[in-house]
Amino acid sequence: MNKILLIIQREYLTRVRKKTxxxxxxxxxxxxxxxxxxxxxxxxxxxxxxxxxxxxxxxxFTQQRINKVNLGDSLNKINLISTDIEQFKLHYxxxxxxxxxxxxATIDWKGKLDSFNMNSNKTxxxxxxxxxxxxxxxxxxxxxxDSLGIDDAKKEILSSQINLKILNVNNQSANAGIAxxxxxxCGFLMYFILLLYGSQVMMGVTEEKTSRIAEVVVSSVKPxxxxxxxxxxxxxxxxxxxMLWIAFIFIVYNVGKNTGHAGGNMxxxxxxxxxxxxxxxxxxxxxxxxxYLLGGFFFYSSLYAAIGSAINEDMREAQSLSFPITMLVxxxxxxxxxxxxxxxxxxxVWASIIPFSSPIVMMARIPFGVPTTVPWWQLGLSMALxxxxxxxxxxxxxxxxxxxxxxxxxxxxxxxxIKWAFRK
Amino acid sequence: MNILELQNLKKYFxxxxxxxxxxxxxxxxxxxxxxxxxxxxxxxxxxxxxGIFYPxxxxxxxxxxxxxxxxxxxxxxxxxxxRGLYKKMKIGEQALYLxxxxxxxxxxxxKKIQDWFVRFDMQSWWNKKVEDxxxxxxxxxxxxxxxLHEPELIILDEPFSGLDPVNANxxxxxxxxxxxxxxxxxxxxxxxxxxxxxxxxxxxxNKGKKILDGTVESVKQDFKENLFSIQLEEIPTxxxxxxxxxxxxxxxxxxxxINQGHKANDVISHFINQGSSIISFKEIxxxxxxxxxxxxxxTPSARQFQKVED
Numbered sequence: 001m002n003k004i005l006l007i008i009q010r011e012y013l014t015r016v017r018k019k020t021x022x023x024x025x026x027x028x029x030x031x032x033x034x035x036x037x038x039x040x041x042x043x044x045x046x047x048x049x050x051x052x053x054x055x056x057x058x059x060x061f062t063q064q065r066i067n068k069v070n071l072g073d074s075l076n077k078i079n080l081i082s083t084d085i086e087q088f089k090l091h092y093x094x095x096x097x098x099x100x101x102x103x104x105a106t107i108d109w110k111g112k113l114d115s116f117n118m119n120s121n122k123t124x125x126x127x128x129x130x131x132x133x134x135x136x137x138x139x140x141x142x143x144x145x146d147s148l149g150i151d152d153a154k155k156e157i158l159s160s161q162i163n164l165k166i167l168n169v170n171n172q173s174a175n176a177g178i179a180x181x182x183x184x185x186c187g188f189l190m191y192f193i194l195l196l197y198g199s200q201v202m203m204g205v206t207e208e209k210t211s212r213i214a215e216v217v218v219s220s221v222k223p224x225x226x227x228x229x230x231x232x233x234x235x236x237x238x239x240x241x242x243m244l245w246i247a248f249i250f251i252v253y254n255v256g257k258n259t260g261h262a263g264g265n266m267x268x269x270x271x272x273x274x275x276x277x278x279x280x281x282x283x284x285x286x287x288x289x290x291x292y293l294l295g296g297f298f299f300y301s302s303l304y305a306a307i308g309s310a311i312n313e314d315m316r317e318a319q320s321l322s323f324p325i326t327m328l329v330x331x332x333x334x335x336x337x338x339x340x341x342x343x344x345x346x347x348x349v350w351a352s353i354i355p356f357s358s359p360i361v362m363m364a365r366i367p368f369g370v371p372t373t374v375p376w377w378q379l380g381l382s383m384a385l386x387x388x389x390x391x392x393x394x395x396x397x398x399x400x401x402x403x404x405x406x407x408x409x410x411x412x413x414x415x416x417x418i419k420w421a422f423r424k
Numbered sequence: 425m426n427i428l429e430l431q432n433l434k435k436y437f438x439x440x441x442x443x444x445x446x447x448x449x450x451x452x453x454x455x456x457x458x459x460x461x462x463x464x465x466x467x468x469x470x471x472x473x474x475g476i477f478y479p480x481x482x483x484x485x486x487x488x489x490x491x492x493x494x495x496x497x498x499x500x501x502x503x504x505x506x507r508g509l510y511k512k513m514k515i516g517e518q519a520l521y522l523x524x525x526x527x528x529x530x531x532x533x534x535k536k537i538q539d540w541f542v543r544f545d546m547q548s549w550w551n552k553k554v555e556d557x558x559x560x561x562x563x564x565x566x567x568x569x570x571x572l573h574e575p576e577l578i579i580l581d582e583p584f585s586g587l588d589p590v591n592a593n594x595x596x597x598x599x600x601x602x603x604x605x606x607x608x609x610x611x612x613x614x615x616x617x618x619x620x621x622x623x624x625x626x627x628x629x630n631k632g633k634k635i636l637d638g639t640v641e642s643v644k645q646d647f648k649e650n651l652f653s654i655q656l657e658e659i660p661t662x663x664x665x666x667x668x669x670x671x672x673x674x675x676x677x678x679x680x681x682i683n684q685g686h687k688a689n690d691v692i693s694h695f696i697n698q699g700s701s702i703i704s705f706k707e708i709x710x711x712x713x714x715x716x717x718x719x720x721x722x723t724p725s726a727r728q729f730q731k732v733e734d
Contacts (some may be wrong), residue, residue, distance in 0.1 A: 003525055003527075006521065006524050006525055007525075010521055014510075014513065165494040208508075208510075211508050211509065211510065211511055212504065212507060212508030213509055213510055214505060214508065215476070215504045215508060216502070216503075216509070216522065216569070217495060217522070217525065218476050218507050219474040219475065219500070219502040219504075220497050220526050220527075221497075222493075222494075223523055238676070251713055267554040279492070289665070312525075322703035406471070406476065
């Protein structure tokens with residue numbers, strides 16, 4: 001037992017003291033935020049912006065109506081073309097237009113409409129036509145309103161809508177929006193940690209094997225102790241990193257609260273964190289997150305350790321052998337999306353109980369509320385099965401590891417590895 | 425008293441009878457040579473002695489008691505042929521870690537490491553990493569790590585490969601010193617001149633079986649071919665005689681093989697009677713290298729895969 005502690009200590013300290021750990025701990029949240037805001041920014045930058053010429057034979061699409069919609073949205077400008085129509089049709093592209101469309105004189109504001117053709121010299125994506133379509137429809141609505149004699153006051157009356165908000169009577173403070181966000185954050189964080197630290201276990205084992213230290217060490221300790229020590233040591237590193245992030249959030253929260261007047265951004269962030277605290281059971285989410293982080297990590301990393309023990313110097317072998325394991329993690333993240341949009345569905349329930357997907361899917365469901373969305377029996381069953389699951393994978397992996405760590409030469413196939421596992 | 429006794433040890437792999445019924449005894453304080461061609465089963469045998477593998481059948485007795493890997497690793501030091509250390513770890517910390525894994529307390533380990541580092545002139549290495557060391561330096565470090573916890577039984581697999589003569593001598597002297605203090609050393613190699621120089625007892629394994637066992641002297645005696653070397657002042661013109669046959673001449677030295685039923689004295693008196701003056705006369709014993717080649721010859725240079733039944 002004492003020897004496992006020594007191994008854990010070494011694995012932990014050598015990793016935590018590395019510069020890459022410190023940099024990773026600081027950079028990951030920044031990259032994570034960067035990813036979210038960056039993609040948002042790029043999406044905004046890449047909004048479709050088409051400049052369209054409108055040739056109107058009906059006289060309904062007046063300059064005044066077009067100006068009104070152009071004023072509301074400067075992108076996707078529509079210009080009314082009334083002179084030199086034939087010239088325009090030939091040279092629209094040189095004049096900075098992406099295309100043009102013609103409104104026939106026969107158009108009837110009361111009747112049904114066929115679709116119009118927008119003439120262009122390029123092929124655009126489906127998304128590109130939507131803003132133009134919306135603008136044209138706003139003009140069309142104006143035309144119909146005016147023809148029916150509906151004034152602004154009546155328009156106001158017509159525009160009122162029913163908004164539905166789902167209120168959980170068992171949990172008045174539940175907020176589906178925030179729960180969804182927290183669910184996504186938890187699920188993705190779990191996914192990153194499982195993959196990142198799982199591959200660290202795999203590479204660590206391979207390193208020990210290829211540098212031949214394994215043989216020296218297993219002449220002092222049992223292979224199982226070495227494997228377990230490594231897994232626990234790296235799990236502690238992952239946990240440390242997670243705790244540092246949580247601490248970071250609390251510091252931001254407290255600093256922000258105390259200097260509340262400081263600035264808009266800070267107060268907004270504090271306000272968001274505050275609303276998270278009131279609508280989500282934070283201690284429960286944190287506690288279960290740590291449980292699933294460790295459980296999921298032991299489940300997957302022991303498999304990664306088995307693969308690490310089977311491969312030799314060649315990292316491509318690692319990729320092909322670890323592919324099935326990585327697929328399981330990716331499959332779990334694929335199950336997470338439907339589980340978040342309907343956290344009570346049978347798919348979500350079973351995916352959060354079966355051990356391989358439960359760490360990610362259950363963490364996506366828990367923010368919706370325990371025991372309202374996730375009954376206690378589901379949580380308990382899921383946890384028990386995860387513990388049973390990782391005991392099984394660790395046992396299985398240990399058998400492969402024991403043989404693999406001292407086996408050099410040809411890369412074994414999965415079939416051979418399974419044979420190792422079931423040998424006495 | 426035997427420190428180690430192997431009784432009918434067997435270890436079969438899917439395609440190989442790696443160790444096939446080997447028994448041997450190793451007396452305490454001896455330097456024991458474990459010889460054999462590549463793939464003979466030496467490494468598998470060693471891995472069973474170090475507790476890495478469990479034997480399929482047979483028994484290992486350490487100090488007369490059944491070998492218990494869990495507790496007995498403290499008494500064994502093993503330096504594998506393929507050296508292995510953590511490349512990125514500082515040398516001092518690494519030695520400390522591996523010594524503690526063997527069961528030494530931190531303070532104890534620290535003291536011993538310092539002693540050894542002084543003895544091998546390695547004090548300045550403490551904060552360096554293994555990747556900064558040359559191959560020979562790494563070898564020295566590996567040796568220190570192997571013997572650090574003062575095991576009763578040290579197993580060295582090709583300990584001199586990659587060492588220059590100065591460092592090889594340094595380690596050789598340490599081996600003698602350790603043996604004198606009662607440590608038993610198993611020395612696995614296929615470098616016969618080293619075995620001849622260092623070991624008092626040898627075992628030769630081939631294809632998983634023991635084919636030779638004894639002291640270096642007795643083995644040589646067993647394989648001698650009654651060859652003698654005689655140096656004469658002048659080589660006589662006719663040598664024909666009933667006592668021996670001439671095998672070869674080299675300048676004024678004759679190599680002769682004494683015929684059955686005759687003795688060395690017959691040869692000497694023959695030359696005395698002839699009136700030749702003898703400068704030297706000595707028996708030629710086969711080198712271990714010759715014996716090794718003779719015994720292993722004929723078996724394919726690479727071990728073939730075989731079907732394992734039962």
